[in-house]
Amino acid sequence: MNSGRGKRLFADREEASFILAVLVPTMAAFLVIRLAPIAETFVGSFFNWSLVDGFGRFVGVRNYVRLFADKTFYSSFVNTINFTVFTTLFSVVLGLLFACLLNRKPRFSTLYETIIFVPVVLTFVPVCLVWMWLLDWESGFVNVALRALGLPRVSWLATPTMSMVSVIIVSVWKVIGYNMIIFSVGLKAIPREYYEASAIDGSSRWTVFRRVTLPLLKPITLFVTVMAVINNLKVFTQVYVMTMGKQGGGAQVDVLVSDIYTRSFVYYRMGSASAEAMVLLVVVLAMTALQFRLAREDE
Amino acid sequence: MRRKSLARATTAILLAVACLAQVQAKPVKLTLWSGYPDLQGFYESVAKEFTAQNPDITVEVQTFALADLDKKLGMSIPSKTSADILELISLYSFPWATKYFSEVPANLKKGCLDVVNKTYLHDVMYGEKMMGLPFCFYSEVLYYNKDMLAEAGLKGPPDTIEQLVDYATKMTKRDADGNVVRSGISLRFAGNPSGTCEKFWAFGLMPFGGDILAESAKKPGKFHNGFDNEAGRKALGLYLDLIYKHKVTDFNIKQDSDAFAQGKAAMLEREQWVVGTLKTAAPGLNYGASALPKGTARNTFAITRNMFVPKAAKDQAAAWKFVSFFYSKPIMERMVRETGWLSTRADLDYKALLKESPQLLAGIDNPPDLKFIWQKRLTIENGIMTKMGEEITKLLRDQGLQGNEAKIREEIHKLGAIVDDMLKDSDLYAE
Numbered sequence: 001m002n003s004g005r006g007k008r009l010f011a012d013r014e015e016a017s018f019i020l021a022v023l024v025p026t027m028a029a030f031l032v033i034r035l036a037p038i039a040e041t042f043v044g045s046f047f048n049w050s051l052v053d054g055f056g057r058f059v060g061v062r063n064y065v066r067l068f069a070d071k072t073f074y075s076s077f078v079n080t081i082n083f084t085v086f087t088t089l090f091s092v093v094l095g096l097l098f099a100c101l102l103n104r105k106p107r108f109s110t111l112y113e114t115i116i117f118v119p120v121v122l123t124f125v126p127v128c129l130v131w132m133w134l135l136d137w138e139s140g141f142v143n144v145a146l147r148a149l150g151l152p153r154v155s156w157l158a159t160p161t162m163s164m165v166s167v168i169i170v171s172v173w174k175v176i177g178y179n180m181i182i183f184s185v186g187l188k189a190i191p192r193e194y195y196e197a198s199a200i201d202g203s204s205r206w207t208v209f210r211r212v213t214l215p216l217l218k219p220i221t222l223f224v225t226v227m228a229v230i231n232n233l234k235v236f237t238q239v240y241v242m243t244m245g246k247q248g249g250g251a252q253v254d255v256l257v258s259d260i261y262t263r264s265f266v267y268y269r270m271g272s273a274s275a276e277a278m279v280l281l282v283v284v285l286a287m288t289a290l291q292f293r294l295a296r297e298d299e
Numbered sequence: 300m301r302r303k304s305l306a307r308a309t310t311a312i313l314l315a316v317a318c319l320a321q322v323q324a325k326p327v328k329l330t331l332w333s334g335y336p337d338l339q340g341f342y343e344s345v346a347k348e349f350t351a352q353n354p355d356i357t358v359e360v361q362t363f364a365l366a367d368l369d370k371k372l373g374m375s376i377p378s379k380t381s382a383d384i385l386e387l388i389s390l391y392s393f394p395w396a397t398k399y400f401s402e403v404p405a406n407l408k409k410g411c412l413d414v415v416n417k418t419y420l421h422d423v424m425y426g427e428k429m430m431g432l433p434f435c436f437y438s439e440v441l442y443y444n445k446d447m448l449a450e451a452g453l454k455g456p457p458d459t460i461e462q463l464v465d466y467a468t469k470m471t472k473r474d475a476d477g478n479v480v481r482s483g484i485s486l487r488f489a490g491n492p493s494g495t496c497e498k499f500w501a502f503g504l505m506p507f508g509g510d511i512l513a514e515s516a517k518k519p520g521k522f523h524n525g526f527d528n529e530a531g532r533k534a535l536g537l538y539l540d541l542i543y544k545h546k547v548t549d550f551n552i553k554q555d556s557d558a559f560a561q562g563k564a565a566m567l568e569r570e571q572w573v574v575g576t577l578k579t580a581a582p583g584l585n586y587g588a589s590a591l592p593k594g595t596a597r598n599t600f601a602i603t604r605n606m607f608v609p610k611a612a613k614d615q616a617a618a619w620k621f622v623s624f625f626y627s628k629p630i631m632e633r634m635v636r637e638t639g640w641l642s643t644r645a646d647l648d649y650k651a652l653l654k655e656s657p658q659l660l661a662g663i664d665n666p667p668d669l670k671f672i673w674q675k676r677l678t679i680e681n682g683i684m685t686k687m688g689e690e691i692t693k694l695l696r697d698q699g700l701q702g703n704e705a706k707i708r709e710e711i712h713k714l715g716a717i718v719d720d721m722l723k724d725s726d727l728y729a730e
Contacts, residue, residue, distance in 0.1 A: 267682035
């Protein structure tokens with residue numbers, strides 16, 4: 001009996017050891033690489049400090065107060081939210097649409113899948129540069145095509161609004177393929193019986209999509225949306241390359257991460273940048289929590 | 300026994316000599332960072348020549364876009380991971396110079412002081428300490444397309460702001476829809492905001508006697524904005540009038556040296572590097588260069604490019620040895636001849652060196668009434684210029700401001716308050 005109990009205990013210990021052996025290094029790395037910098041940033045947001053002079057004096061919540069009174073922060077915040085909403089909406093809807101279309105296995109479906117997926121694996125900076133050429137007002141392909149169709153040219157990158165629209169177009173184009181693949185996996189996992197039963201009931205395609213496909217894709221949709229929202233809130237590369245690095249007539253678009261970057265490495269105001277980073281963290285956490293809650297309520 | 304001791308001593312000496320030889324022969328590999336990718340080839344050729352004379356020292360050259368280099372400094376200097384030699388414009392050096400860079404060694408300092416045009420020491424001398432070696436300088440000049448000038452029936456470049464507006468209007472071309480297809484003058488609307496502010500400073504503020512920052516008369520060493528005044532209002536008004544009233548350019552057409560090279564701009568306000576760029580980008584372009592037109596004053600900025608050695612450099616002596624070699628007369632002559640960048644050495648014969656690029660003389664043969672305006676060497680100066688550049692580009696897109704003096708006054712005042720707040724944050728503000 002004792003030996004039996006001992007054996008069971010030994011088995012538990014082994015399992016516990018295994019779990020610890022696997023988890024501890026990962027958790028330690030997570031702690032050092034993720035949590036510690038967040039904690040340091042949080043503490044730093046209450047200090048007036050710079051990269052040049054190091055930690056200065058404790059200023060309490062002053063960095064937050066001044067941040068919320070800063071026009072650039074507001075425009076960055078609004079731009080980030082606009083970008084996130086539109087990019088997420090279009091990339092999720094179009095990703096689902098392409099997945100549904102290709103799930104019917106039309107001719108050359110693999111080719112279409114490849115073409116739609118290719119932008120995902122391309123490096124973003126050169127992609128943005130190519131898009132800037134395509135969107136060039138004078139000689140870009142898009143405006144040349146518009147003129148050939150008898151339509152007026154569009155100042156894609158010359159006004160803040162159109163710069164934002166251009167960035168959204170490029171971002172959606174870049175990520176549709178990824179969303180499409182995830183949705184395709186979800187679609188393949190839906191048992192055929194549901195569709196067969198619907199067909200017997202004489203349901204229309206739209207009804208089948210609404211009553212069968214969408215509800216069963218809910219976990220996948222939630223995953224894709226949450227990932228898209230998190231990634232879009234962190235937008236930086238395309239905004240930086242397409243609107244901030246140009247010496248032509250391009251209009252700059254401020255977003256939260258670019259504003260954090262400017263405060264840190266141009267103004268050297270790390271306290272202010274830390275405060276803005278904490279705001280971004282709270283926004284990301286809040287949005288994610290909200291999405292999970294909405295999904296749970298629906299269940 | 301004696302023989303044994305002798306053998307031991309000989310072995311010890313041989314070992315010591317071998318170790319010493321190894322120490323002396325230990326190769327040093329230095330890294331140099333520059334914000335001018337177009338000079339990569341030149342720097343590499345100098346580094347190669349240097350290594351030929353100093354086989355133990357090699358210099359790897361890494362160049363980045365100017366604004367990217369600035370961001371790299373912010374991360375690498377405090378973490379002591381920057382290059383061993385930093386070639387920086389003065390503005391980028393102000394935050395770091397006294398705290399993170401090593402002083403120029405006495406012999407090199409003396410050698411430099413013997414030959415340098417003393418005007419260009421402004422940004423590197425901190426009291427008696429010389430924190431970097433200013434090897435190159437540039438200022439803002441006006442480039443003009445001679446063919447377009449002649450086509451408009453104009454004899455020479457504009458000398459006053461009024462002439463500039465008039466000439467730009469005459470040289471602007473539009474298509475049937477009224478879109479500008481050739482700017483009368485290219486204006487800076489975007490790109491690195493600090494550079495946008497720099498252009499606004501030289502082209503807008505300076506001709507009217509304005510400046511970005513003004514030193515407090517009551518408290519020397521403290522500053523306030525230098526443009527919440529008539530000069531600031533005139534500067535913004537000039538830009539807005541050129542865009543919306545005279546319509547000499549717009550936000551769609553290409554700007555900057557690309558536009559000038561492609562014949563899409565008749566005039567351009569820029570630094571001397573444009574000459575080097577145009578040599579390859581538009582070798583047949585018929586253009587000239589002159590001092591910036593005057594308003595109530597004729598001013599331009601002068602900025603030096605300097606060599607710095609961080610305290611964290613792996614071998615400071617070797618790094619300064621390279622800098623000393625770089626600043627030698629033959630290398631500086633080569634730099635002027637091959638790249639078009641002007642050296643701070645006063646003992647060069649520019650007229651002979653610049654036979655092929657007479658446009659560069661606009662930065663050397665200056666009108667007697669031209670005054671150089673310098674930056675103020677503040678840690679946050681680049682930050683202030685960046686913020687101003689961001690705000691100015693937004694103001695220029697507000698067509699409602701054109702001709703509305705009250706609104707212009709209000710916006711300039713707001714911009715001044717932003718700059719003053721930044722100074723206050725750094726405890727550098729006084730009225």
